[in-house]
Amino acid sequence: MGEHRLALCSQHYPEWIIQQTQETIRKYKMFNPSDRILVAVSGGKDSLTLWDVLFKLGYSVDGIYINLGIRGESDYSNRSETYCQSFAASRGLKLQTVNISEKYGESISEMSYRKMRSQEKPCSVCGLLKRYVLNKTASDGKYDVIVTGHNLDDEAAILLANTLEWKSEMLRRQSPVLPAEMGFTRKTKPFCRFYERETAAYALIQGIDFIEEECPHSENSKQLFFKNILNGWEIEHPGRKFQFYATFLNARKDGLFTEITRESPRFNDHCCPNCGQPTTSVELCAFCRLIKDPADAKK
């Protein structure tokens, strides 16, 4: 599979995925068996597969599902939540859900429409909101680490986007592990070395039910554009997607980039006067400025 070009049967393939995940956790010092882990699940194949693999490896992992209130033709968010609920129930695992509409009075689509009518997609608002809720849930629940199901295709696409636009701060920070700092919980990506098709194959072989549909907003998204470039490149040169990501991590480890400077926004060490979460703003944080009634952030 992938850069390994292995041929494994349906018995040994899941074992290989589990063992490779443990190897990635070890290689990047992601977490220890004693850590309390919070996995962000979307109902899709990557995050549910990740939860399954970490559970089988014996880690202590609770899940969080953020219901963004995206409806589309298929009632996307509610259906995704059902997949997460069934997965957790079938394995006796603990799942928290945060319903954005109920907690903050508006769905992500409504927030996005109110804030930026000129823009079509709520993706940037959605990213901000998910980062906030995820970090606050981890912090309130005293978790040691947040894990997400980002795979190699995701990471390579983000890297390509950051590279083609030479976003210095993003290039310095992109990593399988973002260390804890200033009120932010450590974040890790144990699937960063798996191709998307590899996690999909695991989910199919193990019979994990997941939502196959993509988010209705993802069509023609910027990330898809970069994924297509990489897929074209991969077809002409198999293994190059992995090499692109791996050589980047090596170049960074070997000191290609200068350190983040004190001038970086990340070093403005404030807490939001409303919600108390860390922020780079000197006034209300971006989240409290986003939601309709900032008082809801104190709940």
Place this chain on the structure above:
Amino acid sequence: MGEHRLALCSQHYPEWIIQQTQETIRKYKMFNPSDRILVAVSGGKDSLTLWDVLFKLGYSVDGIYINLGIRGESDYSNRSETYCQSFAASRGLKLQTVNISEKYGESISEMSYRKMRSQEKPCSVCGLLKRYVLNKTASDGKYDVIVTGHNLDDEAAILLANTLEWKSEMLRRQSPVLPAEMGFTRKTKPFCRFYERETAAYALIQGIDFIEEECPHSENSKQLFFKNILNGWEIEHPGRKFQFYATFLNARKDGLFTEITRESPRFNDHCCPNCGQPTTSVELCAFCRLIKDPADAKK
């Protein structure tokens, strides 16, 4: 034109190219009116256009043509030389030619075949040889600076190749100006901000005769592969090729990369015991190891 989206008539377009070239020379401190300049010409549109523009700007510029002995169906190298000779003669400019077969006993194709039979293309051997001859000619002739006709499409393709493979040393060094160091003459690229179609338009409007054919070895070359990726990207997002290159130069200027370390091969400050040119090797330089009879390097 290009990222500027200008509409200029055939009278003002050449003036715009000339003025923009002077602006690039000034912006990157490439050279002064008192410098003696050596332009490397291939007979193609970029290098002859560059010679024409620098001549019109009043700089003191001699040309050098390296005849590599590539024949193909069209007697490629000899025909290219004819274009350079006619160009120089029509303007009363001085052109030196170095005929590789006559000076070193073999054409580039023969050298390449002798050294690396398993590889199809002589491109890497050709690059080594051109860099050597260019630098030796500049050094022997006491020129202050070498200029080459690399355009934005060339530079962006080289950058993309170096980036997708995260070649740290190449990323640190890629620049419109390579300063003089350890026996190497300064090298500059005054056309690095022009799209290929912009230099082509100048050549056509000014009636510069150039060889339209590409080198017979360039087909399916690695550089073409990266140019195709960038062209696809440019079609979807006009101006992005320029932005990719310009944001890279800005990020570098703003200190994204660490300095070249003392361990870098560039810091092995030797001279070749045979030809006396600077080299990173402790024995014969790569050029003296390439040619059939190293005694020829002393001529």
